[in-house]
Amino acid sequence: MxxxxxxxxxxxxxxxxxxxxxxxxxxxxxxxxxxxxxxxxxxxxxxxxxxxxxxxxxxxxxxxxxxxxxxxxxxIRNLTSISFSDELIQQGYEIDMKIDDISEIVNEKIAEKLGIHKEQPITCIKRVRLANNEPIAYQSSYIDSRILSLEDAKDIYKTKSFYKTLSNFRIIPTWVNENYSIKELNNTKIQKMMNIKKGEATFFVKRIAFNEADEIIEYAETYFNKEWYSVTVNIKI
Missing domain, CATH: 1.10.10.10 (Winged helix-like DNA-binding domain superfamily/Winged helix DNA-binding domain)
Structure with missing residues (x-):
């Protein structure tokens, strides 16, 4: 801290x-x-x-x-080109998610990532992303509860998409910054949900999403199953 x-x-x-x-x-x-x-x-x-x-x-x-x-x-890649759901659909996968938790928390470290007061309540949505019924990612999204309330966040049960849920409440991210690293997954609960062995390496992604005014909307952390996920970067000179 x-x-x-x-x-x-x-x-x-x-x-x-x-x-x-x-x-x-x-x-x-x-x-x-x-x-x-x-x-x-x-x-x-x-x-x-x-x-x-x-x-x-x-x-x-x-x-x-x-x-x-x-x-x-x-x-930084545009959000329209990195929508996780859109990527999977375009590649022919059937997508779904399992909600693990939707709650309101107070967390000083996350609040700092969001650029808000340390005691400001934060809406947290944790879910497993599925492709062809296989778990490929565990995502935790955090957003200022003044932007998306706990009750509004439950709309994700219907939309099956975090960003569609945001859109329904006229919250529109326009660009993101992502940081990729390799991280061992040591959380027993998430291991079971992801069918990953203890200590197995995953792609760990930290994401901060911004709106058109460059204001922070979301901070997210995702564990990707390395057997299912890879990153390709095209560079044009």
Whole structure:
């Protein structure tokens, strides 16, 4: 958990705010490590950690020997091209889901991801995604309860889609940032629901979804069965 009174947190927030208010634009080079060290009177380790987190969260990217730059928004895949349900349907799968839990929680770590007060209630939807009746992903979505209430979230039982549910309440994500990693699945309950052995590696994806105003709508975590899921990236020069 980050201490909001630290200079490390202030460095991150100052850069994020500069990006959001377009003082720093995609492709702009941010101040060097030495400049930020002097400006905030901190160690190189503090600056590197702040940069590392901002790169992980999709705000910045580094180029060896050149410096650190603001990430270009167009490098992030559009939601219309990565809709999980649409991808599966286009590939000929029959899709379904099993709802594990719909609840209202208070969680300081998740609240920070959503950019809201630590005590603000959050609507949480946890479900298993199925393709041809096989479990291929376990998804947990978190959204400010002022945007989607606990009662409204139950519409997912009818829609069988988180994003269709959002759309029904005129909540429209327009772009996302995703971070992929390999992570062992050690939750016994999820292991059983996913038919995955203890400690088996999965694709672990952290997603933050934004609206047209670049406001955070959703934070999500997904475990993908590595036997069912792969990622292909096309790069055109």
């Amino acid at each position: 980050e201490n909001r009174g630290t200079k490390y947190y202030q460095i991150k927030q100052d850069i994020i705010q500069a990006i959001k208010h377009q003082k720093l634009k995609p492709g702009d080079k941010v101040d060097s490590e030495s400049v930020i060290k002097k400006k905030y009177n901190v160690s190189a380790t503090t600056v590197r950690k702040a940069f590392s987190d901002l790169i992980s969260d999709g705000y910045l990217y580094g180029v060896q020997g050149l410096g650190t730059f603001v990430a270009k928004k167009q490098m």
